[in-house]
Amino acid sequence: MLVKARAKVQTQKQKKLDRIMTEIEKNGKIANDEVEKLLHCSDATASRYLSALEKQGKIKKVGTTGAGVVYIKA
Numbered sequence: 001m002l003v004k005a006r007a008k009v010q011t012q013k014q015k016k017l018d019r020i021m022t023e024i025e026k027n028g029k030i031a032n033d034e035v036e037k038l039l040h041c042s043d044a045t046a047s048r049y050l051s052a053l054e055k056q057g058k059i060k061k062v063g064t065t066g067a068g069v070v071y072i073k074a
Helices: 002-027 032-039 043-055
Strands: 059-062 070-073
Touching: 002 032, 002 043, 002 070, 032 043, 043 059, 043 070
Parallel strands: none
Antiparallel strands: 059 070
């Protein structure tokens, strides 16, 4: 039972990551605030999603801190 629940959560997370990638492909970049609005999630959750995509090598962080940080396709 736990395995099925965990698989469902992973599937939902992957769908959200795919939505972020679609948005990046459409606009060329995305910021944390845009992810929050797109997925209706908190700042911390948006940061986790972006970090996961960055670790997978799908996106690259541009900028250092604050509102100047955007993510582009790697």
